[in-house]
Amino acid sequence: MDKIPVTRSSMPTFAEYTAEICSLWDTHWLTNMGTKHEQFREELKEYLGVEHVALMTNGHMALELAMQAMKLSGEVITTPFTFSSTTHAIVRNGLKPVFCDINPKDYTMDADLIESLVTDQTSAIVPVHVYGNICNIEKIEKTAKKYGLKVIYDAAHTFGEEYQGHSIGVYGDASVYSFHATKVFHSIEGGAVCTADANLAKTLYGLKNFGIRGPEQVCMTGTNAKMNEFCAAMGICNLRHLDEEIAKRKRVAEKYWSILGGVKGIRLNGTKEGVKSNYAYFPVVFLDSFGAGRDEVCDVLAAHGITARKYFYPITSAFDCYRDAYSTAGTPIALDVSKRVLTLPMYADLTEGEIEDICKVILGCKR
Numbered sequence: 505m506d507k508i509p510v511t512r513s514s515m516p517t518f519a520e521y522t523a524e525i526c527s528l529w530d531t532h533w534l535t536n537m538g539t540k541h542e543q544f545r546e547e548l549k550e551y552l553g554v555e556h557v558a559l560m561t562n563g564h565m566a567l568e569l570a571m572q573a574m575k576l577s578g579e580v581i582t583t584p585f586t587f588s589s590t591t592h593a594i595v596r597n598g599l600k601p602v603f604c605d606i607n608p609k610d611y612t613m614d615a616d617l618i619e620s621l622v623t624d625q626t627s628a629i630v631p632v633h634v635y636g637n638i639c640n641i642e643k644i645e646k647t648a649k650k651y652g653l654k655v656i657y658d659a660a661h662t663f664g665e666e667y668q669g670h671s672i673g674v675y676g677d678a679s680v681y682s683f684h685a686t687k688v689f690h691s692i693e694g695g696a697v698c699t700a701d702a703n704l705a706k707t708l709y710g711l712k713n714f715g716i717r718g719p720e721q722v723c724m725t726g727t728n729a730k731m732n733e734f735c736a737a738m739g740i741c742n743l744r745h746l747d748e749e750i751a752k753r754k755r756v757a758e759k760y761w762s763i764l765g766g767v768k769g770i771r772l773n774g775t776k777e778g779v780k781s782n783y784a785y786f787p788v789v790f791l792d793s794f795g796a797g798r799d800e801v802c803d804v805l806a807a808h809g810i811t812a813r814k815y816f817y818p819i820t821s822a823f824d825c826y827r828d829a830y831s832t833a834g835t836p837i838a839l840d841v842s843k844r845v846l847t848l849p850m851y852a853d854l855t856e857g858e859i860e861d862i863c864k865v866i867l868g869c870k871r
């Protein structure tokens with residue numbers, strides 16, 4: 505059996521990409537908001553139906569700069585059940601993450617708990633649409649409004665998804681996408697902040713380019729987070745094939761469901777009404793009744809050449825760099841799920857036969 509990776513980046517044909525970057529050999533304009541950057545930005549605005557898109561070198565810098573641009577202070581309520589980036593972005597802005605537990609159904613922030621974590625220091629909520637599962641947007645917006653808090657959604661997992669007919673990019677004061685090579689849609693490395701706030705968009709434009717406003721004017725302590733032309737060109741190509749990419753992933757998810765759905769001791773990712781999914785990940789939670797634990801299943805899969813990921817384990821508040829500063833005791837569900845969850849191989853070209861092999865190995869662990 506060939507080795508099966510956990511993910512595999514989708515790519516346009518070599519000919520399509522080289523046609524897209526050909527003009528760069530005429531202009532010699534490789535970065536600093538060139539024509540590919542501007543074309544990609546326009547196409548994203550149109551595709552996502554958002555007013556402003558600030559393209560960034562990656563999703564992490566998009567998160568960091570969204571927080572800096574909003575001049576957040578004090579405490580930020582967030583989830584520990586996420587990729588390191590979300591928590592790091594908060595801490596690297598000099599802010600204090602306050603961890604809210606997740607709900608066991610879709611692993612997003614339990615919106616009913618947010619209010620109990622608000623203090624007079626709280627300035628924002630940073631929820632994550634984890635695995636592409638859409639947060640309880642209504643409750644989050646309501647709580648934010650009541651206490652005058654900003655909301656920045658980490659929407660890194662949601663490109664191509666819609667909720668109630670809108671792209672996920674329209675929600676909150678800002679929504680942040682990642683276009684990393686491992687995501688459903690990518691520009692090799694890349695990311696974007698989407699917002700309806702023109703001033704915020706203008707600030708982000710400055711911050712990603714050292715805070716430079718004019719040849720003799722630097723007005724902010726910015727950084728370098730510009731997207732280059734080659735990445736923008738890859739994004740333009742991949743956007744043409746996104747629907748096909750998602751349709752193929754849907755077939756993979758359905759095949760997994762047909763074999764693993766209803767198996768005792770296995771909990772699969774639920775669906776939410778009104779959501780058009782992008783099938784970004786296929787998380788499986790192993791309950792005690794399965795017999796074998798998550799770590800054992802992961803090891804047995806690895807022995808068969810199949811890579812699954814303990815995504816997200818450990819929760820961010822348990823990282824070496826945070827565990828002395830933050831407790832995991834306040835987020836028992838996140839802690840428990842992190843010890844039980846495994847994301848299975850998921851990419852467009854995963855074959856039915858490979859999915860059957862993966863499931864056979866998993867079910868072979870059951871006791």
Ligand SMILES: *Cc1c(COP(=O)(O)O)cnc(C)c1O
Binds near residue numbers: 565682693694695
């Ligand atoms: C990938 C990811 C990021 C960071 O995006 P990069 O483009 O890799 O910098 C942030 N948050 C979450 C939840 C992610 O999965």
